[in-house]
Amino acid sequence: MRAVFPAVCYDLAKTLNCGQAFRWRPVRGGWEGVVEGRWVRLVQAGDTLEVEAVQPGEDWDWLRRYLQLEIDFPAIVATFPRDIPMQLAEQACRGLRLLRQDPWECLASFILSSTKQIVQIQQIVETLCARFGEAVPVPQDHALAYSFPTAERLAACREEDLRACKMGFRAPYLRETAGIVARGESDLAGIGRLPLEQAREELITLPGVGRKIADCVLLFAYGFPTAFPVDVWILKALRGLYFPRRRPTPKQMHEFVSSYFGPWSGYAQQYLFHFMRTARPGTPAGGATPSLMNGLTHGRNLH
DNA sequence: CCCCAGGTCAGAC
């Protein structure tokens, strides 16, 4: 099945490769992945997305929702603070969207993310899917593709089976959380209907899930617009740009971002994150240099 | 050899 969707101001490559999802690979000018058990190929052609899937029928709602094709994107960007760093981030990230992922896949993936580089998270997730996911229908002569393994399947694994996927000390976290979800002791679908703070508290009770990973899931899977993951990159950015020569506690930091970045602060967070990771010219994931940070901080009035 | 990566946890004050 094929279809074409309008996608104005949509940068597919940035969206799929910015570290919010881990299963997309560039293939022959497009991107291939598996969304909720369905193999998909996406190609950006100007202001449209050409999509190809194997499943029969005309229903593309699952993909439209995943890609968030129907949101008013310019209206979101318009709510960002108009300071120098955010304007630079906007330029660098134009068209970067947030996806709406499956909660279990997102949760499990980010449990595997702690102190790992994005490339390595991709490798771990790929191995995990190949070993414990199920083969999904693919086009003729295409390489095999796998669904993301269910919580039930991962709960049934031995810890050493998971460690064999190179996830190291994260293996018991993933296994225990999978068990809790599989036994229905935590209701992932219900979490999406809670207010943000309650939803976060629920997630944080899970082994291997702290504030940062909870916020990733709240933002990338449940779509809470003000969930604001603070990782090492964002921490560096916020300290350098907004707290020069001060030492805010994590709590003060969260209070600042929730009041400063507006009703779509989660989006703003992803823009800062991607900007920081790609700011140095010449290196694909080089990161902002100290001199760049200095230029931004001492350049002009930020507020 | 070193340091770091989309952190979390238990144990120490």
Added chain:
DNA sequence: GTCTGACATGGG
């Protein structure tokens, strides 16, 4: 409440 080191693995 805040601070510290341990936890696997791979890249630079």
